[in-house]
Amino acid sequence: MPRKLRLFAVFSFFLLFFTLNYLAAAFWPVKQSLALGEWLSFNNLFPPAIQKHLVLVTADNGRGGGGQPIGRGLRFTAPGTFQARVALHGLIPLKTLVFEVRPVPRVYPGGQAVGLLLHAKGVIVIGYADVIATDGSRVSPAARAGLMVGDLILSIDGRPATSDQVVKEAICRAGREGRPVVLQVNRRGRLLRFEVQPRLCRRAGCYRIGLLIRDATAGVGTLTFYHPETRLYGALGHVVMDATTAHPVELAKGSLVEAFIQGVRPGEKGKPGEKIGVINENSSLSGTIEANTEYGIFGHLNRLPEHPLFRAPIPVALAHQVHPGRAQMLTVLTGNRLESFDVEIQRVNPFYERGRKDLIVRVTDPRLLHFTGGIIQGMSGSPLIQDGRLVGAVTHVFISTPEKGYGIFAERMVRACGLLAFPEVKPTFFDELRPSLLKAVVKYYIKQE
Template identity: 40%
Template sequence: MKKQILKYTCGIALIIILMTLPFVPVVKQYLAIPTQLNLYTNHLETIQFTDDNHPLDLVAEKGQEVVNIDNNKIKPENIGQTELKYQFKDIPVKKVNVNVDQQYQVVPGGQSIGVNLETLGVLVVGYHYIGEQQMGLSPGKETGIKVGDNILEMNDQKIQSIEDIGPIVKEAGETDQAIDVKYKRGNKTFQEELTPSFDELSDSYKIGLYIRDSAAGIGTMTFYDPITKKYGALGHVISDMDTKEPIEIKSGSIVRSKITSIQKGGTGSPGEKRASFDQNEGLLGNITKNSAFGVFGNLDHELKEGPLAEPLPIARAEEVKEGPAQILTVINDEEIETFDIEIISAIEQKNPATKGMVLKVTDPRLLDKTGGIVQGMSGSPIIQDDKIIGAVTHVFVNDPTSGYGIHIEWMLDEAEINYTDTLAQAS
């Protein structure tokens, strides 16, 4: 009985010790020391993870030329990698891997842009029933083609626009022949035979599909690289308004856009920027990718400069912190302005993912004009401590003052910018 009581008492004591250890100053500082540290050569401030009374000493294991250590303070000196260790009376306690890079810089955007996308083939957005709705027939649906599929070829002829389909359907109908259709769904490609049906209402042959070959909208430029001329915008994928599926593109372009008015957002009712742009004028560049992290391509013409026209360094995900920040966006014509926000929470992401931070609009003028985050604001660059940390992506439907942001490094990866080569070109 006494042994059981002793065992129980020791167990409780051990639990109490484990629960209180993280609050002990020495242990708390030990836990605050990272195992991986990324620094930049143009980082002027020194970094210290322990106070002057801490019993641990910091020394460099190798690569002493990479960083300078003075009184347990770390300052980057040269590009390279090194290992530091904290020790207690020559006994190693914790190792820190340090990587020092030259800081990569891009120009923040904020410009309102018109986005034009040409789909890969033509996109199926619905079914058309030949005859009465209840008894009608959709040949395309009967074949197995689904909403969201992309029709790529008909009778070995590439389909690039809606106009390509009409003559093929007419010829097949009049000769009573099936059409060999090649279409794509996700990563899979299918090939089926589709026989058109005669529609008495239109006095023509139909395949029973509603299709679309292009899409357009507005968004905000996030950044561009003045050396490679590559850019990133929006911060999220563009989906078809009917199918809600991401649009697989053949090509696209971005053009200058002017904000003409704003529909203010409210609870349960997202607002939007209303803009004018000409698809054939004010061309800025092409679109080569529509991904989960935005649209990307190359600039062919100069952008309108904003309040931050010079390149700014980027911040890695682990550098983003809770607290004040700013966004660059347009709420009138083409004027780029700076507005205050607050980073409510930041998620340190090791792998690419959307929704890396939660933000809240605090700027009184922006709240009065838009109610917070509105459609068309996606891609607005987020600036914190004179660094680009990410872009606005989504609004909370029940709270238009708040929304999500994406970390800038994931957008840079999607833009396929080689940091090392780019920095070498600049030096």
């Protein structure tokens, strides 16, 4: 291909790229969630040199309509969906915005250490145990039939597998009757059926099928927030996984109760630390666990606890209100004493899809670093406070750098439990297309060279 033709092709591609970018920015609506009464500044959207030439044009929606200089910002005093357009001299459109304006809930930040007990919707296969038959041979009927570690046994012989004891009794009954047991199993969303013939175990003196099973998972975490009007709470900021199978616990029911921290094992590089806690049976802090989601566990508290650090609830921050800078983390290190520690939010990623890496948080408090080495296991769910708002919760520690960890937006958590009516803001089609388009142009140019 002649050089002039190649240059023309590359110029055409870049012209198309920038034209699509302009059309996307000017006419493809960008959705933005706003808290009722919040002032929105446009200072970071456009270079200061052209801001004085920009006009914000809004439809007549009860705010007066017409256009106004962009430097005044924007504020809505009524909930609803509103559209605005940024235009050069009020004539050439540059950006179209759609605002979802809603009141944000006010909640009490948590920080209390809590013990969790989650009962699965069935029993979980956590391993195999060979059956020593009467002839001395070792057999594993369940493994031979195809059951795997991580399988969730939903029913046995048509009856719900509500506990490991129910399963054991059904196996013994089938063995005495000389027939196989029928198991209905959930394997990562697939429903499977197995028939397994119990064998008499010479050592145990009863019929077995060679499985190790468990019907509950327990652990220690941190309460993130609770809502005074509904007693709804959120904790952890991530899904509870079964420690043996590393699969999410399919929750049937669960309970939450305050934990008493007896000690702390500090974290080291490559070796995360942990809180060591026991259930505080005399505490008034308790509740139900009703959902185990990727954004944390949720349920209702039986009664509202008194907060030692906050006399009134605080607003939940929307994702765009969170920024790098100083913040405070609430957590318990000794007994049930709630304390505040200094941290720094180093990075904010509002468009991370799964929520586990919304924030990168670094512990800066000297006392916390001395006592724990940074973020440790059991801190999951510790609330993050910035500018008087609940902005997020700590979720995971960096194994190689224990003073750092990931966090989740509080907005995701309150939406997951139904307290926030905002639709989730995600990257637009053009946001996702733009990098691919630019990469295609570069590849094409290199290929032609």
